[in-house]
Amino acid sequence: ARSLTRDSIPRLQDHAPGQRQVLFAACELGVFDLLAEAPEPLGAAAVAARLGTSSHGTELLLDTCVSLKLLQVETKTGKALYQNTELSSTYLVRASPKCQGNMLRYLARTTYLCWGHLTQAVRDGRNQYLEAFGVPSDQLFSAIYRSEDERLQFMRGLQDVWSVSGRPVLGAFDLSPFPLICDVGGCSGALAKECTSLYPACRVAVFDTPEVVQTAEKHFSFPEAARISFCAGGLRRCSMHGVWPKSFLGSAKPEEVSRGHPGLRTPDLSICGH
Numbered sequence: 001a002r003s004l005t006r007d008s009i010p011r012l013q014d015h016a017p018g019q020r021q022v023l024f025a026a027c028e029l030g031v032f033d034l035l036a037e038a039p040e041p042l043g044a045a046a047v048a049a050r051l052g053t054s055s056h057g058t059e060l061l062l063d064t065c066v067s068l069k070l071l072q073v074e075t076k077t078g079k080a081l082y083q084n085t086e087l088s089s090t091y092l093v094r095a096s097p098k099c100q101g102n103m104l105r106y107l108a109r110t111t112y113l114c115w116g117h118l119t120q121a122v123r124d125g126r127n128q129y130l131e132a133f134g135v136p137s138d139q140l141f142s143a144i145y146r147s148e149d150e151r152l153q154f155m156r157g158l159q160d161v162w163s164v165s166g167r168p169v170l171g172a173f174d175l176s177p178f179p180l181i182c183d184v185g186g187c188s189g190a191l192a193k194e195c196t197s198l199y200p201a202c203r204v205a206v207f208d209t210p211e212v213v214q215t216a217e218k219h220f221s222f223p224e225a226a227r228i229s230f231c232a233g234g235l236r237r238c239s240m241h242g243v244w245p246k247s248f249l250g251s252a253k254p255e256e257v258s259r260g261h262p263g264l265r266t267p268d269l270s271i272c273g274h
């Protein structure tokens with residue numbers, strides 16, 4: 001399971017553009033969920049009938065998924081029957097706790113849409129958010145958060161990612177000496193959740209924009225809620241070199257980030273930046 005985790009996420013994201021579209025389409029159509037729920041492997045005609053898709057297109061999609069190792073096929077009495085591989089059962093089936101479906105949907109709708117404008121990006125020498133989404137191109141997050149649904153999609157995507165990568169990343173450092181950790185740009189609080197689970201003595205302050213904090217509090221639950229606090233504010237644009245980014249936090253003062261944690265001194269606070 002360890003090597004599946006380490007190797008598989010890059011494998012899902014490393015597909016060539018056409019292959020990625022196959023992955024996105026199969027997820028969006030619900031191919032992996034259908035095969036997970038079916039009591040036995042299904043033929044292309046049965047998959048097409050249940051998904052309401054064309055039989056020819058479905059067969060091509062399923063066979064391409066087999067070549068990408070997202071599905072496996074066996075032939076019984078001359079008929080091809082498809083089922084999920086361990087990779088797709090773990091990361092592509094909605095009911096799996098490690099499902100990466102939200103992150104893949106975000107990549108399909110945002111990141112890979114921009115690839116369609118590569119030629120123009122090379123001509124212009126700048127990103128293509130304006131062309132792809134009609135939003136100003138200098139602010140990455142006005143493109144990612146272009147609607148409330150898209151903001152939630154991105155936040156759910158980060159929950160997916162940290163549900164798999166949170167422990168290995170946080171475990172790579174010894175954060176146990178720190179009683180309060182601040183995740184600057186902490187978004188949905190997904191990393192904070194993993195942090196409180198890995199370090200039972202710590203509390204985490206999640207700093208992000210007011211809209212993101214509001215969405216996180218509305219849509220996500222935290223088993224260790226008493227140890228996670230959200231702080232809304234805005235970051236100024238500057239690079240962060242020090243441990244304590246006094247000039248980094250714009251509309252929130254350091255004291256506000258540590259609000260609710262009286263008595264903490266600066267060295268007690270560790271910063272995880274985005």
Ligand SMILES: C[S@@+](CC[C@H](N)C(=O)[O-])C[C@H]1O[C@@H](n2cnc3c(N)ncnc32)[C@H](O)[C@@H]1O
Nearest residue numbers: 141158185186187191208209212233234235274
């Ligand atoms: C790439 S995300 C990382 C989220 C989080 N650290 C994680 O890995 O789950 C960057 C975060 O920074 C926040 N952010 C971007 N610009 C910001 C600003 N000017 N002020 C406050 N937060 C900001 C975004 O809302 C977003 O949640």
